[in-house]
Amino acid sequence: MIPDETKTERPALPQGDTGTKTVFIKSYGCQMNVYDSQRMADTLAPAGYVETSSPEGADLVILNTCHIREKAAEKVYSEIGRLRVARDERRRAGGDMQIAVAGCVAQAEGAEILRRAPAVDLVVGPQTYHRLPDLIAKARGAKKPVDTDFPVEDKFQVLPAPRREKTLARGPSAFVTVQEGCDKFCTFCVVPYTRGAETSRPVASIVAEVERLAEAGVREISLLGQNVNAYHGEGPDGRIWTLGELLHRLARIEPVTRLRYTTSHPRDMDDSLIEAHRDLPALMPYLHLPVQSGSDRILDVMNRKHTSAEYLRLIETIRHARPDMAFSSDFIVGFPGETDADFEATLRLIEDVSYVSAYSFKYSPRPGTPGAGMADQVDEAVKAERLARLQALTEGQQKAFNQASIARTMDVLFDRKGKHPGQIAGRSPYLQAVQVDADESLIGTVAPVEITTTGAWSLHGILAGSSPKPRLTGWNPIPTRESLLEL
Numbered sequence: 001m002i003p004d005e006t007k008t009e010r011p012a013l014p015q016g017d018t019g020t021k022t023v024f025i026k027s028y029g030c031q032m033n034v035y036d037s038q039r040m041a042d043t044l045a046p047a048g049y050v051e052t053s054s055p056e057g058a059d060l061v062i063l064n065t066c067h068i069r070e071k072a073a074e075k076v077y078s079e080i081g082r083l084r085v086a087r088d089e090r091r092r093a094g095g096d097m098q099i100a101v102a103g104c105v106a107q108a109e110g111a112e113i114l115r116r117a118p119a120v121d122l123v124v125g126p127q128t129y130h131r132l133p134d135l136i137a138k139a140r141g142a143k144k145p146v147d148t149d150f151p152v153e154d155k156f157q158v159l160p161a162p163r164r165e166k167t168l169a170r171g172p173s174a175f176v177t178v179q180e181g182c183d184k185f186c187t188f189c190v191v192p193y194t195r196g197a198e199t200s201r202p203v204a205s206i207v208a209e210v211e212r213l214a215e216a217g218v219r220e221i222s223l224l225g226q227n228v229n230a231y232h233g234e235g236p237d238g239r240i241w242t243l244g245e246l247l248h249r250l251a252r253i254e255p256v257t258r259l260r261y262t263t264s265h266p267r268d269m270d271d272s273l274i275e276a277h278r279d280l281p282a283l284m285p286y287l288h289l290p291v292q293s294g295s296d297r298i299l300d301v302m303n304r305k306h307t308s309a310e311y312l313r314l315i316e317t318i319r320h321a322r323p324d325m326a327f328s329s330d331f332i333v334g335f336p337g338e339t340d341a342d343f344e345a346t347l348r349l350i351e352d353v354s355y356v357s358a359y360s361f362k363y364s365p366r367p368g369t370p371g372a373g374m375a376d377q378v379d380e381a382v383k384a385e386r387l388a389r390l391q392a393l394t395e396g397q398q399k400a401f402n403q404a405s406i407a408r409t410m411d412v413l414f415d416r417k418g419k420h421p422g423q424i425a426g427r428s429p430y431l432q433a434v435q436v437d438a439d440e441s442l443i444g445t446v447a448p449v450e451i452t453t454t455g456a457w458s459l460h461g462i463l464a465g466s467s468p469k470p471r472l473t474g475w476n477p478i479p480t481r482e483s484l485l486e487l
């Protein structure tokens, strides 16, 4: 998209800047990276950067990377190769393009990225991206900056808030990071190394951000953390609050109608959180609760610190508090030493719980993690075969859940245009995608929908009753040209 500078007002540029520039940010990995990418754009806006939807012609390209599996990490290098070609073309035409690597690969590999990919101009980790304007300026000098600090300052204190129109253009559903890092050290996982130790944002800072989003028209907030239910932030009363307490506080912010949180560890599902599911209608009945394996022996070697029986008991307790709770999980197949019997135990656990969705992966040995050095690495062909069997089971459960939704009426938050003209799309409380023939003016509202059919990946329905809840103020379903320019 070519920005039209005549239509937008820009804040004053810092000295040395020559005018509006464009930035393209590509996110890999988890939702936290999506959130971080938005905040990077917010950080760059006062320096005159306007987001663009493709790398062609961008003055700055940021790859916000993921290190969780080898494939994810390697993708970055092929993308840098493509960008280098685009940048060289631009240089021949008298322009330029800066290339930045951010996120978890940046944190894990640091200066090694510059050695392996000299086209990269700067490297910045997940805890220091608030310094981007400064780093970009430094990258024009003799030495390319690599900033992978875990600084003492809290980036959330200094990150600028986006303009209201920009929040609107991002849609009625927003992510808010409340907790970062992980102290659990599962033996397969890089996150404790890439994101550092567990930290929680203070309650007041989260409340202020959610109030700002609500005021701009956001109706659904998904709280994010690598270990979100280990949240232990400072409350306004000076006490340390749990996630359950935080959710109670956020549920009072009108007119946010939906709250979610992800990702949780089974060990941190405390009573206050389970009670929140019982007591807060705004807290959606969908919980992503990764178990990874159903074998106690593998769970132990993975350092998950619970057994499959404890996990099943927890599911039962949560269902008791909120009977319609839908569960999803992550699974790893082929962790070192996983036998056929271990794998069968995972299938049995899946049958016991019955998930509405699941994310499953072949174990990928990651440098620096204990799992990578373990004996009995499982053959790739065995991993592939197990993954296919596991996915056949979880996909069958997902289909059955969707099938059982037919003829039910459920509230849908419409968040985008649908697949076909005249359709809009949204999410059910159980995070199912729902397509409905309805007017675009309903985007940004919650309305009851009667489910009529199911497709491969989404449900179809009709508006139930003739009077959906009134359109909520401030939500503009069709972004204005001005707000698009901010994208």
Ligand code: SAH
Residues within 6 Å of the ligand: 068, 069, 188, 189, 190, 191, 226, 227, 263, 264, 265, 290, 291, 292, 330, 331, 332, 361, 362, 363, 364, 365, 366
């Ligand atoms: N904090 C979350 C998981 C974050 S990582 C939790 O405790 O469950 C997201 C998912 O990626 C994990 O749940 C796991 O299933 C998968 N994963 C992490 N490391 C992996 C590895 N080395 N190989 C394959 N999958 C992995």
Ligand code: SF4
Residues within 6 Å of the ligand: 182, 183, 184, 185, 186, 189, 190, 191, 192, 226, 227, 265
């Ligand atoms: Fe990784 Fe999650 Fe384990 Fe932390 S709890 S080490 S993020 S899998």
Ligand code: F3S
Residues within 6 Å of the ligand: 028, 029, 030, 031, 032, 033, 065, 066, 067, 068, 103, 104, 190, 191, 194, 195, 226
């Ligand atoms: Fe990937 Fe980092 Fe998220 S490794 S999954 S982007 S925390």
